[in-house]
Amino acid sequence: MARIVFDLDGTLIDSAADIAAAANATLAEVNAAPLSVDEARGFVGAGAVVFVQRMARARNLADPAALQPRFIHHYEAAVTKTVIYPGVETALDALGAAGHRLGLCTNKPGRPTQAVLAHLGWQDRFEVVFAGDTLARRKPNPAPLQAAFEGLGEGPKIYVGDSEVDAETAERAGVPFLIYTPGYRKSPLENLPHTAAFDDWAEVPGIVDGLL
Incomplete structure (x- = not known):
């Protein structure tokens, strides 16, 4: 897994x-x-x-x-307007049920990260959470992403993001990168290194299976 x-x-x-x-x-x-x-x-x-x-x-x-x-x-209090993208929770549930180990690596500071996770009821959704101030360095430095993988134990690595920063982080870490195309990306998709692109979260479990 x-x-x-x-x-x-x-x-x-x-x-x-x-x-x-x-x-x-x-x-x-x-x-x-x-x-x-x-x-x-x-x-x-x-x-x-x-x-x-x-x-x-x-x-x-x-x-x-x-x-x-x-x-x-x-x-730290800005959580009430945030929405989960369609299909995310179903995809995360499917990945977890399949035995995959799930982590979070964000540049959002720690306290706002924990506030929004609590608001969404996601306090226990991820085994590890690395925020923008968890380490001295943040993405696109690969250190927090690598630390998140280490915290999840053994097995193949996959990173899922949406932006130029995420693409660079994955490339520097040497891991497969899945990019969610409706996210906050500003550059053309073809300009960003990625293993697979998707616009529907229902696709993700199948993409993961295809990489393993």
């Missing part, structure tokens, strides 16, 4: 509306114009520090570091 690690935002859940709400609560405190959900979605992927830097640049704010604690404060 395989060890399968998943990205979170843009892969398993669409959290862009909540991230935009946290950003806009932060921007309101400095009298800056709000982000649209599409803007926020475009800034996601490289972790909260980079998100705030991109947000500040978009609003011509000179000191992103000063905004970081406020953004995290709002981000």
